[in-house]
Amino acid sequence: MKKKYTFGWDQGVSVFLVLTVVVGGFISEYFATIDNISFVIQDVAEIAIIALAMTYLIIAGEIDLSVASILSLTSATVGFLFRNGTSFEVAIVGGLLVGLLCGLLNGYLVTVIGLPSLAVTIGTLALFRGLCYALLGNEPVNELPENWIVLGYENIPGTFLPWSAIPLAILAAIAWIVLHYTRIGRWTFAIGINPEAAKFSGIPVARMKLGLFAMTGLMSGVAGVVYTLRFASASPDGAVGYELSVIAAVLFGGVAIAGGIGTLWGVLAAVLSLGAIRSVLQLIDFSANALLVVSGALLLISVVAPKAIEIYQSRRNSAFVTK
Amino acid sequence: MVANQSPILEMRSARKAFGGVNALSGAELTLFPGEIHALLGENGAGKSTLLKALAGVHKLDSGSITLHGKPFQQGSTRLAREQGIAVIYQEPSLFPDLTLAENVFVGRQLQSGKTVNWKAMEDEANKLFQQLGVKLDSTSTARGLSIADQQIVEIAKALSTQATVIVMDEPTAALSSKEVDRLFQVARNLEAQNCAVVFVSHRLDEVFALCSRITVMRDGATVGSAPTSELNESKVIHLMVGREVSELYPKLEAKIGEVVLKVEGLGLAGQFTEISFEVRAGEIVGLAGLVGSGRSEVVRAIFGVDKFDAGSVTLNGKKLRPGNPSAQMLSGVALVPEDRRQQGLFMSSSINKNIAVTLLKKLSQLFIIRERSEAKLAAQWGERLSLKYETGYDPVDRLSGGNQQKVVLAKWLATEPKLLIVDEPTRGIDVGTKAEVHRLLSKKAQDGVAILIVSSELPEVMGMADRILVMREGRMVGQFDRSAATPEKIIAVATGASSL
Numbered sequence: 078m079k080k081k082y083t084f085g086w087d088q089g090v091s092v093f094l095v096l097t098v099v100v101g102g103f104i105s106e107y108f109a110t111i112d113n114i115s116f117v118i119q120d121v122a123e124i125a126i127i128a129l130a131m132t133y134l135i136i137a138g139e140i141d142l143s144v145a146s147i148l149s150l151t152s153a154t155v156g157f158l159f160r161n162g163t164s165f166e167v168a169i170v171g172g173l174l175v176g177l178l179c180g181l182l183n184g185y186l187v188t189v190i191g192l193p194s195l196a197v198t199i200g201t202l203a204l205f206r207g208l209c210y211a212l213l214g215n216e217p218v219n220e221l222p223e224n225w226i227v228l229g230y231e232n233i234p235g236t237f238l239p240w241s242a243i244p245l246a247i248l249a250a251i252a253w254i255v256l257h258y259t260r261i262g263r264w265t266f267a268i269g270i271n272p273e274a275a276k277f278s279g280i281p282v283a284r285m286k287l288g289l290f291a292m293t294g295l296m297s298g299v300a301g302v303v304y305t306l307r308f309a310s311a312s313p314d315g316a317v318g319y320e321l322s323v324i325a326a327v328l329f330g331g332v333a334i335a336g337g338i339g340t341l342w343g344v345l346a347a348v349l350s351l352g353a354i355r356s357v358l359q360l361i362d363f364s365a366n367a368l369l370v371v372s373g374a375l376l377l378i379s380v381v382a383p384k385a386i387e388i389y390q391s392r393r394n395s396a397f398v399t400k
Numbered sequence: 401m402v403a404n405q406s407p408i409l410e411m412r413s414a415r416k417a418f419g420g421v422n423a424l425s426g427a428e429l430t431l432f433p434g435e436i437h438a439l440l441g442e443n444g445a446g447k448s449t450l451l452k453a454l455a456g457v458h459k460l461d462s463g464s465i466t467l468h469g470k471p472f473q474q475g476s477t478r479l480a481r482e483q484g485i486a487v488i489y490q491e492p493s494l495f496p497d498l499t500l501a502e503n504v505f506v507g508r509q510l511q512s513g514k515t516v517n518w519k520a521m522e523d524e525a526n527k528l529f530q531q532l533g534v535k536l537d538s539t540s541t542a543r544g545l546s547i548a549d550q551q552i553v554e555i556a557k558a559l560s561t562q563a564t565v566i567v568m569d570e571p572t573a574a575l576s577s578k579e580v581d582r583l584f585q586v587a588r589n590l591e592a593q594n595c596a597v598v599f600v601s602h603r604l605d606e607v608f609a610l611c612s613r614i615t616v617m618r619d620g621a622t623v624g625s626a627p628t629s630e631l632n633e634s635k636v637i638h639l640m641v642g643r644e645v646s647e648l649y650p651k652l653e654a655k656i657g658e659v660v661l662k663v664e665g666l667g668l669a670g671q672f673t674e675i676s677f678e679v680r681a682g683e684i685v686g687l688a689g690l691v692g693s694g695r696s697e698v699v700r701a702i703f704g705v706d707k708f709d710a711g712s713v714t715l716n717g718k719k720l721r722p723g724n725p726s727a728q729m730l731s732g733v734a735l736v737p738e739d740r741r742q743q744g745l746f747m748s749s750s751i752n753k754n755i756a757v758t759l760l761k762k763l764s765q766l767f768i769i770r771e772r773s774e775a776k777l778a779a780q781w782g783e784r785l786s787l788k789y790e791t792g793y794d795p796v797d798r799l800s801g802g803n804q805q806k807v808v809l810a811k812w813l814a815t816e817p818k819l820l821i822v823d824e825p826t827r828g829i830d831v832g833t834k835a836e837v838h839r840l841l842s843k844k845a846q847d848g849v850a851i852l853i854v855s856s857e858l859p860e861v862m863g864m865a866d867r868i869l870v871m872r873e874g875r876m877v878g879q880f881d882r883s884a885a886t887p888e889k890i891i892a893v894a895t896g897a898s899s900l
Contacts, residue, residue, distance in 0.1 A: 196604040258761040259767045267757060270746040278706055278730035278757050278811070337748065 086331030086383075087343025094346045097353040105360040112235040113356060118309060121352035122241035123148065123300035123316065125345065127323045128351040130296035132344045134289050135327055138269040139187060139338030142198040145319035146205035147179040151171075151301025153209040154202075156218030158310025159238065165222050172305075176353070179205055180294015184287035194290075209313035217376045218314030221305070227304035241303045244347040248296070253341040265289070267337030318369060325372040326351050328379035352377065406469070408433050408596045409454075409485075409565055414463035416449055416620075421828060424460070425447040426621040430567060431596035436587055438607040438628075439600045441617035442640055442891075447600055450617070451569055454598075454660045455487040456480030467565070469492045486558030487567040490574065492550040494542040501525040501538035504557045528556040532586045548579035555586060566590055567598040568583030572606055573692060584610050604897045606632050618642045633897045634888065640866050641858065641887035646697065651864060652842045657681035660716055660850035661819050663702065667710035671697040671896035672874035675711070679819065679850040684841065688853045689894050694874040696738050699821045702852075703735035704728040715819060729758065732818035736808050736825055738854075745796050752778040752792040755811045781810035786836065802833035809840065820844060823854040838864060858887050 096330070124393045134141055151172040158168035178371040179201065188199045228240040256262040266284055268275045276282050305311050331346030332339030354371050416424040416504050420474075424446045433439055441447050452458045453465070459475035468471065480487075494503045501521040504508070510520045525538035534552050541685070542553065551571055558566050568587075587610060590747045591685060601607055607614065608628060615625040616639040638671040659678050666675040670693035677684045679685045682784045685697045699815050701748070707723035708800040714720070715731055737743035743752055751773075755778040756763055777790045780892045785806040796807055812820065823839065826834040841864060845851050862869055868885050870878035870893045878893035 155493060254768070258769055260764060260769065263753065263757065263760055263769065266749070267746055270748055271742070273743055274746055277703075277735065277737050279726040280757070281726045 082255075082393050085340070087340040087346065090330055090343050090346040090350065094350045094353065097350050097357070099128045101353055101357040104357055108357060108360055109363050113360075115232055115237050115239055117197075117349075117352040118242055118245075119239040120355070122307075123246050123304050124319060124322050124325045124326060125245055125348040125352070126131060126248055126300040126303065127297050127309075127319070128294070128326045128344050128348050129341070130289070130293040131250055131323050131327045132252070132330070132332055132339060132341055133256065133265050134293050135263045135334065136336055136339045137270060137286060137289055139194040139284065139286060139289065140198065140324070141180075141183055141194065141293045142320050142324075143179065143183060143201040143205055144293060144300075144323055145316045146209070147294055147297035148174050148304055148319060149209050149313065149315045149317075150179060150205045151176045151298040152311045153177075153212045153313055155302065155305050156221075157212040159221065160218050165173075167223055169302055172301060173295065176301060177291055177295045177297020178256070180291040180297070181287070181292065184290025187290065188283040188287045192381060205236050206313075213311065213313045215313070215389050219310045221309055221311075223317040225310040226306055229303075229309055241307065244299060248299070249341070256341050261285075266337060269338075271337075290306075319373075320350065321369070321371040321376065324380070325376040329375040333377075333383070347375070362399040367383045403435055405406070405432055405434075408468060409472075410464075410466045411453075412464045412466075414450065414453065414465070415461045416453065416458060417461055419544050421618050423454070423461075424620045426462070427617060428622040428625070430611075430625070431595040431598065433564070433596055434591055435613055436591050436599055436611045438599045438611035438614045438638060439598055439617065440604075440607065440614060440636060441859070444496055445617040446620040447617055448569070449598065451487060454480065454485050454565070454567060456485075459747070473851040475632050481561055481563070484562060484564040485567065486553045486561060486563035486565070487549055487569065487577070488551055488558065488571060490570045491547065492546070492554045494553060496543040497541055497661060499539050499541055500517050500529075500536060500545075500556075502555055503527065503542050503553055503562055506557075512799075524560065525556060528559050529558070531589070532556060532585065533589055534582065538877055546579070547574045547604070548576075548583065549581065552586065555590075559590075563659055565596045565598070567600075569600050570602065571599070572601055572603065580606065584675075586660050602895055604636060604895050607636075610631065614802070616640055636899065637888050637891045637895075639669075641891060647859070649771035651684075653844040654682040654842075655848075656683045656866070657848060658716075661702070661852070663698075663711070664714070664715040665711035666698065666708050666713065668697065668701055668706065668708045671706075672701075672871070673820070675871075675876050677869055677879075679852050679875065681818075681848045681850050682827075682845050684845050684851040684853060684865050684866070686868040687871065688858065688861050688863035688868055688890055689855060689871035693870050696823055697874075699735060699852065699854055701745075702728075703733055703821060703833060710890075728804060729815060734812035734815055734817035734820050736812055736822040738822070738823040738827075740801075740805055744811075745771065745804060747797040748750070748795050750793045751782070751789055751799070751807060752788075754796050755814060758811050758815045776808075777814065781814055785810055785840065798898075805829050805837065809837065813840075815851060819850045819852070821852045821854070824856065824858070825853065826855070826860060834860075845860070858890060862887065862890075871897055 106284055107113055112150050131141065153166045155172040158171045160166055167298065172195060183198055184392055187194045222255065232239055256265065264280050267280055268282055268285060270391045326348045327344050328334055330344030332344060351371060407430050411427060411429040413767050414424050414427040418497065427446060427450050439447055449458060453460055453474065456475060456479055464471065465474065467483055472483060495506065496781065498842055504525045505521050509516045510524065511517055522538045529536045531537065532552060532555060536549060536552060555566065571583060575583065587599065590597050599611055611628055613625065614626050614631055614636060616623050616636060618640060623642060658681055660681050661679040664676050667673040675698055689695050697706065700706045702713050704723050704725040711726040712719055715733060718731065720728055720731065741747060752775050756774045759777065760769060763769050763777065775792050781790060788803055795806055826837050841851055853861065853864055862885055866882050868880045868890065869876060870890055880889065
């Protein structure tokens with residue numbers, strides 16, 4: 078018995094990433110510099126961290142559109158607590174807790190009340206964003222402790238990697254192992270492939286989904302802390318539209334929107350591709366809103382391409398049959 | 401009734417196979433104008449395939465259907481309707497937000513010029529309702545209509561297309577007795593208008609009260625057809641059951657031990673009520689009854705996929721919490737579900753992963769699943785159940801139905817259950833595999849596993865079970881020991897036949 082080797086979507090994305098980097102190097106000599114690579118990693122760190130959790134959620138057949146709002150609410154909570162006199166460490170813990178609670182609320186509404194996640198998280202997208210303004214008003218918190226915000230702009234000493242690479246690398250490694258090599262990962266796929274059979278197989282479907290939503294909230298919170306440090310500021314209007322980039326990256330990384338299919342490596346390659354393309358576009362002075370264009374385009378490609386491949390294959394197969 | 405009249409519809413030596421399984425093999429049906437014709441048979445006898453051939457859903461492999469003396473154009477539901485055959489299913493699918501008039505004329509709205517003529521449609525629909533002798537308002541919407549009323553709308557739709565053959569597939573299954581009376585009246589009205597009404601029902605008392613002719617099917621073939629006056633309930637049951645129940649299945653002697661499963665007063669609103677029984681170690685208990693009698697619902701509740709709201713389930717003296725399949729699995733309950741594709745398997749996943757899904761904790765070391773142990777486990781079970789497959793990494797949707805069922809069995813046997821519940825364990829699988837599954841279950845009983853088997857196939861239940869429980873309409877209505885059970889008795893209890 079041997080595992081058959083198949084060229085999957087995730088390998089395709091890896092090739093795409095390499096191509097992007099090569100083409101980027103030709104287009105701008107600044108692209109492949111250490112400074113720019115550091116910048117790209119920093120630029121996509123929040124998206125990448127959230128995408129790790131979103132990968133699980135979409136594989137399990139659910140989605141969370143409120144992640145950017147949770148990110149911002151975490152940031153706002155950190156700012157709010159710090160402005161009201163707590164230590165910065167306590168403010169961070171408070172922010173993460175809020176992220177977790179946001180995720181739990183989403184999960185509760187989906188699994189216990191039984192509402193569709195798309196509707197629930199569009200609602201909480203607006204709700205959490207509104208709470209940001211309720212907490213901070215229109216005034217961002219800019220006076221954050223210097224010993225913390227250096228983490229936002231300096232590299233790890235002796236390397237070209239930004240500090241945010243550390244949580245990203247650790248979380249990515251854990252997410253990768255858990256998704257592909259443990260029971261939790263198997264259950265996640267099983268629920269996405271066939272939730273009814275999952276229930277009949279003794280998989281605690283509701284509890285798993287609740288956990289995945291909570292985890293997505295927490296990861297958005299972590300991304301919120303990273304975001305706060307990077308901009309040295311907690312403002313109520315941060316990271317607007319990030320949910321699109323996250324979902325674009327996850328889908329472009331080969332996760333099926335209908336659930337049940339996907340690899341973590343594909344998603345990571347997709348996040349890096351997203352960052353690389355965006356950087357190239359910025360270097361050729363395309364537009365400040367390049368990210369939105371790229372996200373939208375990748376999102377469409379990832380939804381359209383599998384369908385196109387499917388149609389092409391079925392045509393080819395039927396052509397064989399009729400011959 | 402009028403025997404010398406020429407028939408509306410004649411079906412002759414109809415054959416239809418699905419992937420090697422014969423659904424129809426020599427089915428015959430003759431319908432005369434102005435009659436209500438009962439079509440009877442056990443589950444799986446081929447009634448629904450026959451109906452679907454008439455509805456244009458299926459095309460026969462061979463055989464002929466003649467309608468009004470002309471060959472019937474098969475294989476298109478639209479053509480079937482145009483030729484005058486209308487099928488009313490058990491649960492009609494009306495558009496809830498359209499008016500009854502729109503539902504009657506959906507897809508072929510009456511028009512005046514280029515616009516829809518609402519008034520004409522409403523008047524016409526009201527006229528049809530009147531003709532059927534029911535009070536319905538064609539301008540109200542279909543939302544909230546009872547199933548009985550929805551059926552009437554469907555019948556009105558059939559009449560508006562000038563249907564001459566009206567087929568009703570178990571129309572009374574979900575109706576109250578008052579609604580049944582009204583439906584009977586409607587059927588008689590249709591009869592008086594010279595339509596041929598085909599009436600499929602499991603309730604023999606209804607059949608004898610309403611129908612003028614009865615056709616009985618068994619194993620895909622028509623085994624008898626006669627005017628109701630020449631038949632009685634016991635003759636019909638005998639025709640339905642037909643075959644001798646012999647030692648078709650190898651039942652091994654097993655030592656019957658302690659009570660493993662004890663179900664007391666189990667109930668779930670709208671599904672079943674007051675269900676009590678026991679299953680002992682080494683014992684095989686059969687749960688018989690018609691489809692829809694609540695058998696599957698009971699086992700789902702025992703396994704915890706559904707929550708029960710009354711009574712208790714006790715396993716080896718420990719009460720099980722309702723609605724928690726993962727806990728039930730850990731305490732030793734296994735359920736091989738009714739619908740293997742929807743409930744039993746992850747079709748796009750590999751054979752290995754499907755078998756291992758119930759055992760992931762055991763297969764893990766430091767949380768990491770040992771893929772090699774997983775493959776080994778799957779290979780062991782594949783061999784034990786003589787599974788035919790290429791590699792364990794192939795997705796299960798490449799396997800035949802019988803082999804897929806073996807994968808579901810493997811996945812549950814691997815958990816070494818104390819109580820094994822199997823729901824329709826051999827539905828749609830070939831005879832050879834069937835015998836293998838039976839041998840396997842018998843062997844498990846010998847090993848001291850308590851087995852509860854739900855099946856629509858009487859020979860299976862009678863061949864396998866030490867004791868047979870019979871359900872009807874959500875209640876436990878009978879219990880037979882292996883020695884005392886006859887197919888006639890079981891069918892009589894399951895259908896609620898009055899005499900015998």
